[in-house]
Amino acid sequence: MGTHVIKMPDIGEGIAEVELSVWHVKVGDMVVEDQVLADVMTDKAMVDIPSPVHGKVIALGGQPGEVMAVGSVLISIEVEGAGNVKESAQPAPVKEAPVAAPKVETVVESKPVAAPRPAAVCQGPLVAREADERPLASPAVRKHALDLGIQLRLVRGSGPAGRVLHEDLEAYLAQGQANASAPVAAAYAQRTDEQQIPVIGMRRKIAQRMQDATQRAAHFSYVEEIDVTAVEELRAHLNEKHGATRGKLTLLPFLVRALVVALRDFPQINARYDDEAQVITRLGAVHVGIATQADIGLMVPVVRHAEARSLWDSAAEISRLATAARNGKASRDELSGSSITLTSLGALGGIVSTPVLNLPEVAIVGVNKIVERPMVIKGQIVIRKMMNLSSSFDHRVVDGMDAAQFIQALRGLLEQPATLFVD
Known part of the structure; x- marks a missing residue:
């Protein structure tokens, strides 16, 4: 028998250290080749570390939440044969992680192993x-x-x-x-228990980014009510006519298209601000970040070159990226490089929100839920589908008048959806 030591791999892009997020194995477990051993966290993306060998886990090199240098010992596995450690050499000292790791809100599905799941x-x-x-x-x-x-x-x-x-x-x-009475009884029972949850992995990164954004940017929000009856009718018509062959459309592709068209007149909003270098970069391309809630936390995959995409192309890309993000499989490239972000809580969108900027962007557009309300149009009370846009801007770069005019442009495009397709 020999020992095979797996070291923290070089994930690339100059990363010198990563955070160990969660173990999928413990000391004593038998593992097979390609089985996922652990998840590690880079600046944005979760990366799984597979086993290159069959064997038995004999030591773990860190605990969840620990920042480990590239090249440090991650795990030691006992294998048939000589392994990659000489018999005379002593394995590097490693710390054994507890069998029950702290609660971490992340799941990345492992590849199938030899034993079936019970x-x-x-x-x-x-x-x-x-x-x-x-x-x-x-x-x-x-x-x-x-x-x-x-x-x-x-x-x-x-x-x-x-x-x-x-x-x-x-x-x-x-x-x-x-x-049936157990939940009721539990609801009225006194509780004195406490639980400490380590802030690690994606949750730590989200906390750092949100704190950084609120401390560095001068946030201000602007809310406008939009009548989305017409665009919803158009969406329903297109789904009925082309849904079976091209796929169903949600409201998001229409919002992406509206951003593309409106930003032609507001290039200062499709921008990134490097506050350390004091440089504003305005982009011709529109790379739309789509805020996506996953089990591991909030992620922002990017629909690149939205200006060159049709409604169905945008819809397919949004769906693909959302699935990758929720499964923890989105790459670093797919999670970076956005120029403006679109965030929506769908049916839970509430009436008003104050979204936090995704630095170094200078604008984020928040979508609230659609509700039917009585409205007065030409002296008549009619039922219309209404929705609020709750958007935030970096006041260091975007003036209040520009933000208001930009949102009004979005409103005009969505209320008259034919204008979305007029060059």
Whole structure:
């Protein structure tokens, strides 16, 4: 038997150190070639580290949240044969991570291993999670739980790192009414427990970027109400006519198109500000960041050259990038280089929001939910679909008048959607 030591790889782009985000194995585990061992966090992207060998884990080189230098020992695996460490040499001292890693809101699916995953087993209907604790689950599972009226925090997950699966929801429902009173009783019981959650991985990066943005940029927000009845009618018509062959359109591709057209007259808003060099770079290309909520936190994949894309091309790219981001598979290139960001919470969009700038950009456009309201048009009360745009700007670069005119331009384009396609 020998020892194979895996060192922290050079991920590229001059990165000298990365943060160890989560282990997918523990000491004593048997691993196979290409099995994901750990996730590490660079400036923006999560990267999985696969095993190049079969063997048994004998030592881990760090704990989640620890910043490790490229080339440092990540993990040691006992293998058949000589391995890559001489028998006479002592393995480098490494720290053994605890079997139960601190809670980290991230899941990157491993490649299949030799042993099949056991069937999901519900270990009781009630799981002791804090009310604000976000259990690990895919967007599809979260929607399924919402449709079933299940509080996800009460369901025990049988997937990797306690991830809740569809099978767990079914097992939870199969419990019947036997323990129906348990959640009610728990709701009225006094609690004295506390939980400390390390701020690591993507959550740490988000915290740093948001704090940096609010400290460095002079934020101001502007909110405008938009009648989206016409553009929604156009969207429904296009989906009915071309949805089966070209794919369904959401409102986002229309918003991207509106940004492209409006920015022709407001180049100072499609810009990046390097406040250290005191240089503003105005871009001809429109690279739209699409704020996307993933299990590991908020990510902003980029639709590049939106000015050269059709509605369906934009829709397909938005869908592709969102899926990659939610699965933790978006690359560094896909998560960087935006010139303006579009953020939307969909049906949860609320009435007004104050989005935080995605530095070094100077503008972010926030989309609120669409609601039907009575409006007075030409003296008549009619029902219209209304939506607010809640947008923020960097006042160091964008004047208030320019921001207001830009949003009014977006409003005009969306309320008269034929103008989106007039050059």
